Amino acid sequence: MTDHPAGRRGFVQERVVSFADCDPARIAYTGRLADFALEAIEAFWSDVLDGESWFEFNLDHGLGTPFVKMEMEFSAPVTPRCKLSLHVEPAALGSSSIAFRIEGFQERRSCFVGRFVCVFISIESFEKIPVPGWIREKLERRFEIPKPAP
Amino acid sequence: MTDHPAGRRGFVQERVVSFADCDPARIAYTGRLADFALEAIEAFWSDVLDGESWFEFNLDHGLGTPFVKMEMEFSAPVTPRCKLSLHVEPAALGSSSIAFRIEGFQERRSCFVGRFVCVFISIESFEKIPVPGWIREKLERRFEIPKPAP
Amino acid sequence: MTDHPAGRRGFVQERVVSFADCDPARIAYTGRLADFALEAIEAFWSDVLDGESWFEFNLDHGLGTPFVKMEMEFSAPVTPRCKLSLHVEPAALGSSSIAFRIEGFQERRSCFVGRFVCVFISIESFEKIPVPGWIREKLERRFEIPKPAP
Amino acid sequence: MTDHPAGRRGFVQERVVSFADCDPARIAYTGRLADFALEAIEAFWSDVLDGESWFEFNLDHGLGTPFVKMEMEFSAPVTPRCKLSLHVEPAALGSSSIAFRIEGFQERRSCFVGRFVCVFISIESFEKIPVPGWIREKLERRFEIPKPAP
Numbered sequence A, B, C, D: 001m002t003d004h005p006a007g008r009r010g011f012v013q014e015r016v017v018s019f020a021d022c023d024p025a026r027i028a029y030t031g032r033l034a035d036f037a038l039e040a041i042e043a044f045w046s047d048v049l050d051g052e053s054w055f056e057f058n059l060d061h062g063l064g065t066p067f068v069k070m071e072m073e074f075s076a077p078v079t080p081r082c083k084l085s086l087h088v089e090p091a092a093l094g095s096s097s098i099a100f101r102i103e104g105f106q107e108r109r110s111c112f113v114g115r116f117v118c119v120f121i122s123i124e125s126f127e128k129i130p131v132p133g134w135i136r137e138k139l140e141r142r143f144e145i146p147k148p149a150p
Helices: A030-048 A054-060 A133-142 B030-048 B054-060 B133-142 C030-048 C054-060 C133-142 D030-048 D054-060 D133-142
Strands: A011-015 A067-074 A084-093 A097-106 A109-119 B011-015 B067-074 B084-093 B097-106 B109-119 C011-015 C067-074 C084-093 C097-106 C109-119 D011-015 D067-074 D084-093 D097-106 D109-119
Touching: A011 A030, A030 A054, A030 A067, A030 A084, A030 A097, A030 A109, A030 A133, A030 B030, A030 B067, A067 B030, A084 A133, B011 B030, B030 B054, B030 B067, B030 B084, B030 B097, B030 B109, B030 B133, B084 B133, C011 C030, C030 C054, C030 C067, C030 C084, C030 C097, C030 C109, C030 C133, C030 D030, C030 D067, C067 D030, C084 C133, D011 D030, D030 D054, D030 D067, D030 D084, D030 D097, D030 D109, D030 D133, D084 D133
Parallel strands: none
Antiparallel strands: A011 A084, A067 A109, A067 B067, A084 A097, A097 A109, B011 B084, B067 B109, B084 B097, B097 B109, C011 C084, C067 C109, C067 D067, C084 C097, C097 C109, D011 D084, D067 D109, D084 D097, D097 D109
């Protein structure tokens, strides 16, 4: 895991595409690409929040960030013959939600683009809550994040 | 797997939500919901095409149907305490593509809605091809499918 | 899911082998076969305990049944072209453990045999506990289970 | 991925344990531990064979290495709170088979030990073949591997 070349914009995760990730068509299975995007978001949090991510949100902070929306467009198959780079960028930070833009590359060729939206909730009440201050602060210190359209 | 109550409209798959499908938040993991939708589409083909689906497309018919788009909106968590019903409906049939609408229910409560688009390709050339006649025929015999917006 | 032909001996789960379960060798991936065996054990509990299984053990009964051992021998590849039957049999019931024998068949051909051992623990203490009476009773009412070798 | 401290003995893969790898008991799901072991073996090959592994075996060399046996013993739960180190060691090299010993550690505590056996086959005939010379050579150049008991 390394910083994005344009570090103010995003976070990059590199991963192997394994045999198990691929299907009889001999490319990565569509469902695995969704998993890859999700794992990259999990790694994004861990990178931004000094090791804390979904598990700690749930277990230590009484916090959940369920996905309310995911969209992916696939433009090229993902092969196990080379690594996959996942670029994660916080695309919008609302009062109680965050949107991510994710793009997957193999050898500089874009394979897919995704947009994922999460809301922050209290695990107790399962109700929406404002983005916690300690998270907002670390996000804004590191990234320039557009506000969502009102 | 049973026919949809409104059989002209779609296909319904019922499935157990297993322990492995759930995460430490104790609900089905988002990535698994994408897998469930994909498996329901695979089962849709098998039901419509008398047992043939993605594997046979690839191995026996030189045919691929890669996804070019997936969209999901999540409105309620999916729990392992009850079964999940996946309603699959062909939403648009173009000259070389098909769109599916998928809705997941638990005890008649809608948990998520998805839209998935596939294109038909030749595995040899990896180029788009028209929807094969034998597939189009079986689809149209069973469902009333809107044409996609031009 | 149906009862085993020899109902006093075990439980049988039938499942589809999906495109996602298969790898570029065009047979079910080894790791998926382990998952299938585990899911069959989960279904065994649900069948024996009137709908309760690992999730309810953990969430409602303060009970865990972690695996301490798994062994699988593979004798034939598993293909997505036909269904897979998983025969689950309680092979030994100790004071605080249970062993399962699992065999996977496709069209009456044995594909793999597994042996899985779980211990009963309290989730609070993470210490071994005796097999709870309500579970032992339902197991013994239905199956003739050997005691483990002392 | 780094060399084992005792480089003549094995190969070490480090991995994150993700939210998706964990179940409602809030530890890594048993089936995922089997997957981790398998992925570590895949990474072992890639490390030993300069980037080639199962996919290249199948697609480029007409070679398969199906598992005939897997055994795992679990001694401590695997938590997402720290990384998992997988130590892979070729434990026996026969005329047409290889056995691996795998041990999983978190913060120097052993969590599980596994033994996996693969046979080399021709994909054409699905029959056993001798370990290909180019593979045997690279294995023996790097590791001291016991012969299996006759």
